[in-house]
Amino acid sequence: MSPKPKKAFELRPCPPHTAAKHALLRRYLGAWFPIIARWNKRVIYYDAFAGPGEYLGGSPGSPIIALQTLIEHAAFATMSGTEFVFLFNEQDEGCVSHLGEQVAAIQAAHQPWPANVKIDINNSTFIDLTTEILDDIDKKEAKLAPTFAFVDPVGVKATPMAILKRLTDFPKAEMLVYFANEASVRWSGSGQIDKALQDLFGTDEFKGVATLAPGESADFVHDLYKQRLHDECNFPYIQSFTMYDDRGKRVYDLFYCTREPIGMSRMKEAMWKVAPSGDFTFRDRFANQEVIFAEVVDTEPLRKHLLEYFRGQAVTIETVLAHVVVATPYLETHVKTKTLRPMQAAGQISSPNQNRPGTFPNGTIVQFPA
Template sequence: MTHTESIPIDESPLHLKKVSRIKHIILQKYLPSWTRILGSWNKRLCYFDCYAGPGIYEFEGKPVDGSPIIAVRTAKDYLTSNMGNELVLFFVEKDKKHQVSLGKELGKCGPYEQGLRIHLMSEDAREFVSGLLDQVPNLAPSFFMVDPYGHPLSIPILNKILKRPITEALINFMFYRINMDASNPKVQHHLDEMFGDDDWRKQDFLKESGNVREEGFLQYFLSKINAKYKFFFRIRFDSEDCVSSGRTKYYLVHASNHPKAVLLMKEVMWPLGDDEGLFDFSGRRQGVLFSPSPQEEDLQNFLTQRYHGKKIPFDTLREETWDLPFIEKQYRSAIKKMRNENLLAINPVTSKTDRGLKGQDLVLFY
């Protein structure tokens, strides 16, 4: 571990809002499965937190782990069950106070299992990652936490990351701030740096307002990320912010090139919105009279229209429709109901009986 110089800091943890906490919850739920799946056929894995922070926060009056400590706890559990494997964690944090705080929190996590390597880097994330990519031709399977605006790691660099095999990223797209800065000539150069050029200035969505402008901006941002799968989760302002809760604060974008990665992230994100399947969080979930969640009937209708007269393995069907707001249990339920209504048949391949439905089981649509 890289040591940081001793400087006085305020011992009180920074306050964490609900809309920031959700990012940590997603990471906490995703990383264990990521390490288990990739670690089953890779001896070495890497995790990069490009804006590591202080390692601890105050949330609802109690201390909670920051993303680096979540990663360390996940790594310890993984290596306890996978002796002989290696997990390398890189925490990039330029702020001196955050470095010292994070160093203390990392110290509390010891002793470290054999195979756990931790590097606390006092560097600019852009310079560190750029140098790493130039020096290391082949990374082990890696997961990156990235903020391309607040902690500049430009999209061209992000795309270099995603070109590496079995590499994925959770990207913080700070829409509210970026949208404000796009209209301010004094800071528009920050967007040039993020995108790597000034082509964004010529886009028609900048002439629009409200939801049309937001959707255009989001889709333009996604179009610049060179990954096959880009799944996003909308985060709105919560009651602690002095902004209407209906407005978007930021988007979390999961970028990957493998269908199993996006399907896993969708499973993680699905129950965390204000209502299940919305992928939209404001921290104000209080129950609703009528749920706007996508309904299983919608999935049945879609599958009937798209796959009429075709046969397809269950997993392949889910991969081809990865961008629908439904998860595995809903696909399974919808398909079994359709079988009961004689709309399709299921031929077991992976399952041992016709009551199961998974993997390569064939679904034959009439």
């Protein structure tokens, strides 16, 4: 039998939900690059499923967005003491070749190319390249430089939890990983690709889908995946965002994983700023309620959570803020005026040392009822 002819390479359209993912990446990297460069001589942006670097109509793909975000950054000149390694990987040859052209074009447009920005384009699979890099590091008994890994696959078969664990088993590693929620739900109860799902989750607990009512499965696999990223990859802070299209259909889940509170803060700021265009919304479930990342902030789930979490305690405002940053989808800026002030007005909290009710300067003690 003759081999199947290879599908010709062609650019794909960039739907609004992909554009939203790109806006998020651009905003977050715009904050991450200067922060990470302040303390590190070498950092890595690893785009593990890089794509061709361009969409139909000319909008840039994630590797080009990452590069542009750095070299066109207002503070780029202040980052000259740090070497930035852009590690791009893509399994498809046509995509790699197009990506090479896009990278060459961006380099040509930014001459002289800064000596501290290195680009490495690979034509491999995520598993093979990551394993090769980490085996080499192990052999040298070295450590991976602080890395932001963008893991943006198609489907459920290419990103085993064991590889994510190895890749991020370094103190300053962070990851933004795409999770194919719908495909996971579809296959989890089928028994047809159990080996792949076992690899994806690093457990066989996904089989629990078979016992659930259809409406419960999407949240179940989402929560299981988050728990696995927490337990296996040892990420204390994880914020997930679910993209819904304008008809209310769940399109994808993204998980941002970090060990740094400041990372959580910056990613959530990016999230709340990628304002809904009407074509999509980012959502999270919190305190058993839905949080929609929208211009008008509904703080009801946060109020409910704070009353439960700090029940019967008197804590400083600093403690409340630090908790909100790492453990909720909300921002620091959502706490005082939008949440605590109305709670106090409604008699839900009090303070023994406040000068003016409804204001919470540093040192203010907040008393939560028992």
